[in-house]
Amino acid sequence: MSFQTSALLLSWVAIALLALVVAGLVRQVHALTDGAPRRTALGPEPGAAAPGFDRLGPGLLLFLDRDCGVCGEVLDAADGLGRPLHAVFSGPAADGLAPEITVLAGEGEGLFTDYRVPATPFAVLVDGHGRVTASEPVGSAEALRELLNLEGAR
Numbered sequence: 001m002s003f004q005t006s007a008l009l010l011s012w013v014a015i016a017l018l019a020l021v022v023a024g025l026v027r028q029v030h031a032l033t034d035g036a037p038r039r040t041a042l043g044p045e046p047g048a049a050a051p052g053f054d055r056l057g058p059g060l061l062l063f064l065d066r067d068c069g070v071c072g073e074v075l076d077a078a079d080g081l082g083r084p085l086h087a088v089f090s091g092p093a094a095d096g097l098a099p100e101i102t103v104l105a106g107e108g109e110g111l112f113t114d115y116r117v118p119a120t121p122f123a124v125l126v127d128g129h130g131r132v133t134a135s136e137p138v139g140s141a142e143a144l145r146e147l148l149n150l151e152g153a154r
Contacts, residue, residue, distance in 0.1 A: 043116055043124055043135030051114035053130035056102065059084025060148075062138075063112060063122040066094040070139060074121040075101075077141030081148065088112070090120070123147055 044050065060083055064071040072094065078085050085101050087093070090108035097103055104111065111117075115124060115135070123144055124135040138144040 042118055042137065043122065044132045046132055046134060048132050050124070050126040050130050050132050052111055053126060056086050056104075056126070057084060058126050058128045058130075059086055059102075061086045061088055061111075061115070061124040061126060063088045063090070063115065063117045063120055063124070064094070065090050065120040066092055068120045071121045073141050074123075074138055074144050077144055078123075 060078060060081070062075060062078055062085065064075060064087055066089060075087060079098055079101065087097060087101050087103050088107050088111050089105045090112050091106060093103045093105040119137055121138050123138045125133045127133050134147060136147060138147060
């Protein structure tokens with residue numbers, strides 16, 4: 001058997017083995033995605049009635065935690081946007097908040113549960129009719145601005 005024939009035969013064996021490996025990986029990916037839990041909705045769906053509307057009214061609800069590093073940055077960015085701002089804390093509220101901000105503390109089992117908040121900071125926009133217009137996690141001040149710009153464009 002010549003060198004070229006041996007190399008060609010070895011190449012085909014390697015290609016066949018790689019095909020089997022890829023087929024096995026595809027099978028594993030399908031098995032993992034079929035058994036994966038479906039993603040649950042984060043926060044209330046747009047158009048849903050806003051829990052606690054009678055207590056809060058319309059505006060931007062920011063769900064925060066005083067120990068969250070990004071929460072202070074997001075709260076500072078939200079302050080002065082020209083819309084009512086409600087800061088909802090899971091535990092004790094942060095110190096030194098502006099007086100025009102409505103602050104609710106100790107809502108870990110209250111509004112956090114009602115709004116299905118998975119993590120902080122989380123923003124919910126509520127219109128004047130008590131309906132949620134948008135809800136999503138905001139990991140930075142820029143993400144909050146994008147949410148508000150997107151909502152303003154609707």
